[in-house]
Amino acid sequence: MMKRRASRPVNIGGVTVGGGAPVIVQSMTNTDTRDAAATIEQIRGLEEAGCEIIRVAVPDRRAAEAIVDIKKGISLPLVADIHFDYRLALAALESGADGLRINPGNIGDEDRVKQVVLAAKERSVPIRIGLNAGSLPKTQYRSGSVAARMVNAALAYVRQMEALDFNLIKISLKAFDVPTTIEAYRLIAEQVPYPLHVGITEAGTPRTGVIRSSVGIGTLLWLGIGDTIRVSLTAPPVEEVTVAYEILKSLDLRARGPVLVSCPSCGRSEADVIGLAQAVEERLAKVTKPVRVAVMGCVVNGPGEAKDADVGIACGKGRGVIFKKGQKLRTVEEADYLEALMKEVESL
Amino acid sequence: MMKRRASRPVNIGGVTVGGGAPVIVQSMTNTDTRDAAATIEQIRGLEEAGCEIIRVAVPDRRAAEAIVDIKKGISLPLVADIHFDYRLALAALESGADGLRINPGNIGDEDRVKQVVLAAKERSVPIRIGLNAGSLPKTQYRSGSVAARMVNAALAYVRQMEALDFNLIKISLKAFDVPTTIEAYRLIAEQVPYPLHVGITEAGTPRTGVIRSSVGIGTLLWLGIGDTIRVSLTAPPVEEVTVAYEILKSLDLRARGPVLVSCPSCGRSEADVIGLAQAVEERLAKVTKPVRVAVMGCVVNGPGEAKDADVGIACGKGRGVIFKKGQKLRTVEEADYLEALMKEVESL
Numbered sequence: 206m207m208k209r210r211a212s213r214p215v216n217i218g219g220v221t222v223g224g225g226a227p228v229i230v231q232s233m234t235n236t237d238t239r240d241a242a243a244t245i246e247q248i249r250g251l252e253e254a255g256c257e258i259i260r261v262a263v264p265d266r267r268a269a270e271a272i273v274d275i276k277k278g279i280s281l282p283l284v285a286d287i288h289f290d291y292r293l294a295l296a297a298l299e300s301g302a303d304g305l306r307i308n309p310g311n312i313g314d315e316d317r318v319k320q321v322v323l324a325a326k327e328r329s330v331p332i333r334i335g336l337n338a339g340s341l342p343k344t345q346y347r348s349g350s351v352a353a354r355m356v357n358a359a360l361a362y363v364r365q366m367e368a369l370d371f372n373l374i375k376i377s378l379k380a381f382d383v384p385t386t387i388e389a390y391r392l393i394a395e396q397v398p399y400p401l402h403v404g405i406t407e408a409g410t411p412r413t414g415v416i417r418s419s420v421g422i423g424t425l426l427w428l429g430i431g432d433t434i435r436v437s438l439t440a441p442p443v444e445e446v447t448v449a450y451e452i453l454k455s456l457d458l459r460a461r462g463p464v465l466v467s468c469p470s471c472g473r474s475e476a477d478v479i480g481l482a483q484a485v486e487e488r489l490a491k492v493t494k495p496v497r498v499a500v501m502g503c504v505v506n507g508p509g510e511a512k513d514a515d516v517g518i519a520c521g522k523g524r525g526v527i528f529k530k531g532q533k534l535r536t537v538e539e540a541d542y543l544e545a546l547m548k549e550v551e552s553l
Numbered sequence: 554m555m556k557r558r559a560s561r562p563v564n565i566g567g568v569t570v571g572g573g574a575p576v577i578v579q580s581m582t583n584t585d586t587r588d589a590a591a592t593i594e595q596i597r598g599l600e601e602a603g604c605e606i607i608r609v610a611v612p613d614r615r616a617a618e619a620i621v622d623i624k625k626g627i628s629l630p631l632v633a634d635i636h637f638d639y640r641l642a643l644a645a646l647e648s649g650a651d652g653l654r655i656n657p658g659n660i661g662d663e664d665r666v667k668q669v670v671l672a673a674k675e676r677s678v679p680i681r682i683g684l685n686a687g688s689l690p691k692t693q694y695r696s697g698s699v700a701a702r703m704v705n706a707a708l709a710y711v712r713q714m715e716a717l718d719f720n721l722i723k724i725s726l727k728a729f730d731v732p733t734t735i736e737a738y739r740l741i742a743e744q745v746p747y748p749l750h751v752g753i754t755e756a757g758t759p760r761t762g763v764i765r766s767s768v769g770i771g772t773l774l775w776l777g778i779g780d781t782i783r784v785s786l787t788a789p790p791v792e793e794v795t796v797a798y799e800i801l802k803s804l805d806l807r808a809r810g811p812v813l814v815s816c817p818s819c820g821r822s823e824a825d826v827i828g829l830a831q832a833v834e835e836r837l838a839k840v841t842k843p844v845r846v847a848v849m850g851c852v853v854n855g856p857g858e859a860k861d862a863d864v865g866i867a868c869g870k871g872r873g874v875i876f877k878k879g880q881k882l883r884t885v886e887e888a889d890y891l892e893a894l895m896k897e898v899e900s901l
Contacts, residue, residue: 207732235827238820262820286819288853308853339857381814381858383803384555387775407816407849407858410834414815416799419764420771427735427772439815439830439848451764455731466729467762467787468755471634472586472610479583482787486758500787501755505636505656509687510729510755 218282218303223400474502566630566651571748
């Protein structure tokens with residue numbers, strides 16, 4: 206596995222999703238969209254954290270109009286998230302949204318969807334068909350598994366858009382249940398050429414939502430599925446971006462900043478590995494280059510892992526050995542572990 | 554997928570691993586094993602958190618002897634973790650260890666391994682062949698991918714044990730690199746009938762190690778691979794156990810305590826979803842029954858998710874709707890969200 210599914214590239218405000226492009230990290234603001242200044246400030250923070258596409262909720266006309274001002278203050282592509290009222294989608298397009306996300310479960314009848322699609326087509330703006338298990342169309346698709354019903358509902362919208370000669374399509378099929386989500390994406394992946402936006406919906410607070418998102422998004426990415434990801438957390442959105450990158454880094458799909466290898470410590474270790482690893486992590490927070498650092502508590506796996514890292518320390522009793530690019534550099538006293546390690550990181 | 558791989562059951566001090574048993578959660582102490590009192594105290598805390606098998610490092614003879622006292626103070630099966638010196642494995646068996654973990658990369662020559670295996674066989678004590686990418690045997694298995702080298706080294710030890718008519722075997726093949734780890738387990742899963750102990754080694758601090766472990770262990774479990782798991786974190790070991798259960802819960806493989814569904818909040822929400830979800834999570838920490846609670850910030854997916862939960866709230870502007878077992882119970886004022894929701898949780 207890990208061979209990525211081939212998908213059609215879609216351009217969203219200059220960022221390519223699909224078609225072999227890197228997996229794009231996105232998030233969503235939780236400011237009041239009508240407050241352009243607050244929304245711009247949050248988006249700038251997200252961009253600094255590595256966010257590559259930003260979505261804003263558009264619950265009313267004033268929010269749709271605020272997109273004009275928000276766009277002036279940001280450089281990220283902006284996707285307008287629309288529910289219930291197709292006119293808000295039209296207004297968001299007029300305001301210069303780079304993408305739309307609509308939920309076929311609630312956007313209205315065929316004619317309304319058609320108006321939105323034709324307006325998007327005129328401006329070459331992609332639309333994400335964003336289905337959630339919690340808001341499946343109630344009147345159709347009653348039979349089959351939740352995953353199959355999500356896929357069938359999404360396919361009906363895909364066919365409708367294709368019939369209008371529109372193919373700037375992305376699709377998401379999110380559920381809280383991880384096996385359901387994986388199943389839905391696997392099914393749709395075989396049936397359409399469009400890029401897939403992957404996530405676990407309403408995944409929860411950082412404590413549990415990070416785990417649920419990592420299992421679900423991670424498994425799908427390992428299966429080769431996913432052109433852009435959004436980690437949903439009940440938390441400030443910048444946390445979603447840092448978690449997204451850690452998921453991608455764990456599968457070697459993106460590089461961003463340092464990777465810290467550290468052992469769990471055990472009865473064998475004669476060093477304060479937990480304290481040292483935490484201190485190293487804090488210092489690495491300011492490092493942006495993709496450096497691999499190892500903090501190891503004993504001689505079992507210590508030298509092996511430390512040698513594999515760009516910089517590593519294998520701690521013994523009161524003394525540790527510093528490695529750099531596979532070479533043993535020197536032995537240092539316990540009091541000097543942190544500074545000796547960071548000095549080598551900075552010298553890279 | 555999600556059909557679990559068939560494996561041979563192995564009994565470790567009364568706990569069955571493999572053979573269709575639930576995926577067993579384990580951890581490792583980081584106290585000095587020679588300090589029996591401190592080790593017992595940590596193990597009791599781990600058991601309370603849900604740990605089902607505990608491993609202790611045995612770096613010297615005094616640690617091996619301390620197992621006698623530790624066993625008197627705990628009820629969990631105890632696995633002795635041995636490196637370098639086969640005599641410590643023999644001593645741990647004499648002290649009553651319920652399982653051994655040895656690393657074929659460093660335990661010594663064939664005759665030494667034979668002595669350990671025969672002593673374990675006499676007592677019907679299982680042995681885990683615990684290979685790590687960081688400590689592969691250096692002199693053999695030079696060619697092929699890291700995963701293939703790990704598998705080949707493990708298979709050689711399996712064959713050696715089988716030749717001694719010993720089959721109380723578990724195997725682990727851990728690396729820091731997630732795709733390597735997944736590949737190694739997939740390869741060995743097809744070649745042996747033994748239960749597999751799954752984990753990502755030296756995964757790091759909670760911030761990143763939780764993500765790396767969730768992606769790796771989660772993907773393997775989704776593939777049906779894994780009879781027992783250990784999450785390795787540079788943190789107090791009780792955190793490893795709570796993360797392990799969240800991974801298992803996300804794939805519906807184990808139930809333990811509440812599941813909190815909560816939306817990420819966005820510009821659409823008119824409630825403080827982050828604050829409410831955090832408060833609910835804190836209150837749920839004392840709840841042990843497997844209840845599903847939803848905290849939703851608006852009407853888009855709110856009612857759908859809240860209806861699916863045992864208890865849920867869909868917040869609107871200043872007022873929210875409480876659901877219980879799919880039924881709308883009542884509308885509550887914003888100030889009463891937390892208490893109204895918790896009252897229904899407690900009444901379940």
